[in-house]
Amino acid sequence: MDTHFLGIDDLAEVPSVAVVVDVMRAYTVAAWAFAQGAEKIVLAESLDAALALKARHPDWIALKDGASAPGFDAVNSPGLLRSVDLAGRTVVQKTTAGTVGxxxxxxAQLVLCAGFVVAEATARALRARGSDSVTFVVTGEDGQADEDLACAQYIARRANEPVTDADEFLRRGAASRAAAELAEGVRQGVHPDDVALCLELDRFPFAMVAALERSLMVLRPHAM
Incomplete structure (x- = not known):
């Protein structure tokens, strides 16, 4: 499998298979939303678009980065979301990097969204697809976020090798700038457990596939 690791702005063409990685915290949060019973997640282009969707569908749950804001029901924190009952609900998610990626x-023909919590399931989805080329979209810090790059590299290796030691990759995630900012309270809308939750390897047994449904980009879980 030929692998490419690119930032969002480095995408010169549409890949056939893309894995969009946001460890801290968009796709850890998305995985927790599905674990809490969410049916689907709509990835919004902007905060205004998220609020417009919420206005048209008052029963949907709108979620954003940072501090809470009028019109939004939740923030982009796995520690805060894990206690919310989302059974059968639709979540609208807008984040700084993950949803943008x-x-x-x-x-693309196949879009997988991933973090460490769904790494093995994502690797299995790639093996099942059998694609010759996969582009990993490293969303944080203009493609330089080490927690995202480490996760992308780990998934790529797992897709090609039956046995891979995750310790090095998880250590890089724990030592990343994003982890420090979350732990030190630099970012808003944070739970003390967020870093640990983002670094839980293979917490969930499903991959997350995003696809266009009418005009919306919709994320759904796929059991592997």
Whole structure:
């Protein structure tokens, strides 16, 4: 499998298969939303678009980065979301990098969204697909976020090798700038357990596939 690791702005063309990685915290949060019973997640292009969707569908749960804000029901924190009952609900998610990355490759034949919590399931999805080429979209810090790059590299290796030691990759995630900012309270809308939850390897047994449904980019879990 030929692998490419690119930032969002480095995407010169639409890949056939894309894995969009946001460990801290968009796709850890998405995985927790599905674990809490969410049916699907709509990835919004902007805060205004998220609020417009919420206005049209008052029963949907709108979620954003940072501090809570009028019109939004939740924030982008796995520690805060894990106690919310989302059974059968639709979540609208807008984050700084993760949702942007998925929308940047919305025309790809297959879009997987991932973090460490669904790493093995994502690797299995790639093996099942059998694609010759996979582009990993490293969403944080203009493609330089080490927690995202480490996770992407780990998934790529797991897709090609039956046995891979995750310790090095998890250590890089724990030592990343994003982990420090979450732990030190630099970012808003944070739970003390967020870093640990983002670094739980293979917490969930499903991959997350994003695809266009009418005009919306919709994320759904796929059991592997």
């Amino acid at each position: 998925a929308l940047a490759v919305k025309d």
